[in-house]
Amino acid sequence: MDATDRLIVNELQGGFPVADRPFAEAATLLGIDEDDLIERVKRLCDHGTLSRFGPLYNAERLGGAVTLAALKVPAADFQRIAAAVNAHPEVAHNYAREDDLNMWFVIATETPERIAEVIADIEAETGLRIYDMPKIEEFYVGLRFQL
Amino acid sequence: MIPDRIDKLLLRAIADGLPLVSRPYAAVAARVGLGEDEVISRLRRLVEGGIIKRLGVIVRHHELGYRANAMVVWDVPDGEVTEVGRRVAAYPFVTLCYRRTRRPPDWRFNFYCMIHGKDRAVVLRQIAVLNWQAGLARYPQAVLFSRRRFKQRGACFDAAPAREVA
Known part of the structure; x- marks a missing residue:
């Protein structure tokens, strides 16, 4: 990753033009060529630096639902349980964390009712209780990474 | 704003990422059977209305x-x-x-x-x-x-073959 790649990552986390030639517009602001920008974004995707080049949705505004869920997983069972949880397409992120509640993941569904179904399925498959902590109030969602 | 059926179709079409080509919205338009102008105007409304929180680079x-x-x-x-x-x-x-x-x-x-x-x-x-x-x-x-990451959703989209969306 060179200085231009870092500039692209820093600047394009903030937005991307919606216009007929958006890469050309963004490239002008970045001081590079359109083709160079497209090639670099492809490379950043291929290398796994970017998870995606596209939209971040507001799931609730689309009629969907999101919750944060956690499990107390016995250490010896971690791989098996992680595989069972991750097999659900509604599971968006899954992290091992340092606590008795040691596996934390996000469940995002297209309808609010579907959350309870996914929770029930995971509980049935794993034999573990899910602690589900839906959001009540949002204070800040800036999540950006400067390089 | 409340997204309609066509908005949702469009959102689904770009969920995994924008085509990495000079006219990505034209490529999306061809896939969903809309005009480029309509895709652009709908996406602008979806961004302004906060349905799309952010468009651009999503990092790992x-x-x-x-x-x-x-x-x-x-x-x-x-x-x-x-x-x-x-x-x-x-x-x-x-x-x-x-x-x-x-x-x-x-x-x-x-x-x-x-x-x-x-x-x-x-x-x-x-x-x-x-x-x-x-x-x-x-x-x-x-x-x-966090000790370990097991899953982070998302894939880059690049020049996928044309397909019809019913």
Whole structure:
């Protein structure tokens, strides 16, 4: 990753033009060529630096639902349980964390009712209780990474 | 704004990413059977209306060196949590900040901050700032660093074959 790649990552986390030639517009602001920008974004995707080049949705505004869920997983069972949880397409992120509640993941569904179904399925498959902590109030969602 | 059926079709078509070509919205338009102008005007409305929170680069922060990722939780009385949240949200190192449902007796915490850092010692100092400067020290709390990531959704889209969407 060179200085231009870092500039692209820093600047394009903030937005991307919606216009007929958006890469050309963004490239002008970045001081590079359109083709160079497209090639670099492809490379950043291929290398796994970017998870995606596209939209971040507001799931609730689309009629969907999101919750944060956690499990107390016995250490010896971690791989098996992680595989069972991750097999659900509604599971968006899954992290091992340092606590008795040691596996934390996000469940995002297209309808609010579907959350309870996914929770029930995971509980049935794993034999573990899910602690589900839906959001009540949002204070800040800036999540950006400067390089 | 309320997205209609065509908006949802469009959102589904770009969910995995924009085509990495000079006219990505024309490529999307061809896939969903709309005109380029209509795709652009609909996407503009979806961005302005907040349905699309952000369009652009979605990073894998772990790959970029952000490996000290702490979820910090506090048990803040319900009557104080909104005020605390507004105060804490102003700290630049806080990447996400929420109030969530408690699950007593096992999980009493209702106030969550994510801090994504490159260095665990720096993150611990930032947590100390929240405790001593933002006034959170008096509340019961826990720090849960992530040990391992098992899943982060998302794939880049690149020049996929044309397909019909019914």
